[in-house]
Amino acid sequence: MHTIQQQYWAVREYLSPVLKESKFKEHGRITPEEFVAAGDFLAYKFPVWSWEKGDGSKARDYLPADKQYLLTRGVPCLRRASTLAYTDADEDAERLLSFADPKDGAAGGAEEWVETHAGRSAGGDAGGHVGTIDDIPDVDDADGEVAGVLGHLSLGGGGVPADIPDMDEIPDMEEDLEDEDEATAAAPKASNVITADEVEVAKGNLLQVRTYDVMITYDKYYQTPRIWLVGYDENGTPLTPSQIFQDVSADHAFKTVTIEPFPHSASLQAASVHPCKHASVMKKVIERMNQGIEEQQAARRGATGKDGKQKKWLFRRASGNGKDDKAVPAGEEEVEGMRVDLYLVVFLKFIASIVPTIEVDSTASF
């Protein structure tokens, strides 16, 4: 059934026309050309991102052959989303959960809610969910569902310890030499755990540094970028889907994030955020940002020279597009608004709210 569905999606994508007109401000959708422009900008500003060719036989002809998708490797993910402390989450998550702030929790009604999430935060990894939920009468639907499915999946996937092969130790190995080797640094994993213990004993929130390879492709049917994740644990072992879902905020796991074949590889499966709502969300974000930028641009016209200290790239003058600007009707010439180059930067900020602990939004560090 799943296979049929995937075939259906493939055919649907094949049949859907390539978006020609620029509509990113109206619909939040972009054309392949705009995707390439935004990708160029992203790769230029943040060199951790680079264009990839992918599998030649899977190349999409509406994109340049050497710019099929964007890739960044080894994106760190320090904590699980399920153990996320809600205090300093990124803006989007914080907005959603702002009433969970302990300071506001004094009011009777909000208390239950706070309790739930405090319990979850202390519960540690996914296995802890089930017990926590039993204790709390007011169970949040999403939590129960996720815990249930996680439990179900883990039966098959097995915990990490169960994965260990029953491998005989090799007798003829020069183990003494290896063990005695004083010049080998202690396993990095151990040192990480120690750091975490020192820092966060109180929270019981152990640091397990996972890394992700993150890909951004262009989805022709939804006419938006689409994000793909391949994860590794601290030992370099690939993550199972249920482990990946630990890094996805509970609102999205099993709903918008699923495992699907990566479109630019013959065989790779990757977790993906389904793009069906991307356009509408991006539209909202862009509208808000555009308003802000237009206001600032208008203000800047009033008092030029004040913008020196603001984020330069956000208001980069359209030096390369000077001609285009003149072609714009007189009404719009005043303020240019947000440029499509920024689309992917904004998109990553939005994705960061779905996978709050994976630091895909490298833009914050610049």
Added chain:
Amino acid sequence: MPIVQFAPFQSLVQPAFWHALTDLKIDVLRLSEDALPVTATYTTGRAVKDRETGNDIALGCNLTISGDAFSNTHLPQHAVAATGSFKNFNTIEDFKNADKTALFNSVADEIWKSITVDKSTALLNRFLVLTFADLKKYKYFYWFAFPAFASKPAWEIDGEWAPAEDILGADSLAAIRPQLRVSPRPFFLVRASGGQATTAPVEDYVSFFAGVPPAERAIGFIDPSAVPNNPGWPLRNLLAYLRALYPEDAAQGLRVLCWRDSETPQTGAPGGWKSRFGVVKQGAGESIAPTEKPSAVGWEKNIQGKLGARVADLAPMMDPTRLADQAV
């Protein structure tokens, strides 16, 4: 003086590699167990700032092996390549019973020969990977070895590892970076004085350092470790190389630059340059002649920290029935 402790390589096998192996096994290798050349890559070590605590967390000292390991078509940005010997076994019994010591020693011999005979650094990062692919269950058993020569007595550090910026100066580092970008090499020589710096391949040691006072010399390597006081694994064989070929210089102390900056830091950014610097010397005590092959170590430990094979279970990501279960 404290002993230098090297951060061992950690293998990071991308799922794409297992896919490539599956195809190769079915279409090309079939029942062959011949050793094949593979290429892996590593980059400078990275640390990430934990936003909750403000601490720097070092990411693993990774050697990444990807889907194009057998074809070796392109290197990712800022990465340097390491070549290895790959051997796939047909049965789990063969995998368990393989004469691992012999395989390991043959790779170590190759490295030693490249040092003493060819005087080349090309094979210093040579590694060994043994696999058994259980294609029906999507399980892959694998064991990496990164042979490194153990120095007896061990290498010691004069003082401790310090930020390279403090010793060489930011100007020198800024001058080195573009040169490494143009010609990325895992090991390089540095001649630095008065804010200027030039680099050269390690093979040019004699001509490049002729007449250069020791205080202006440095030996650099792309350091995959991000732990402040543990240089990465590649340094071990580089030191063995220098000791074998230039024993007098090695006895006086080698000025080592652990290169960890793939990007020029933003001016005024906290931390600045991440590269480390230290003077490394062999400890006192009886040592073998520089021409004699030292013993080598370097089997990768499994996730329990024991010497043993690792396993990648890709069933959750590859098995169609399992995928159907979690699909919505």
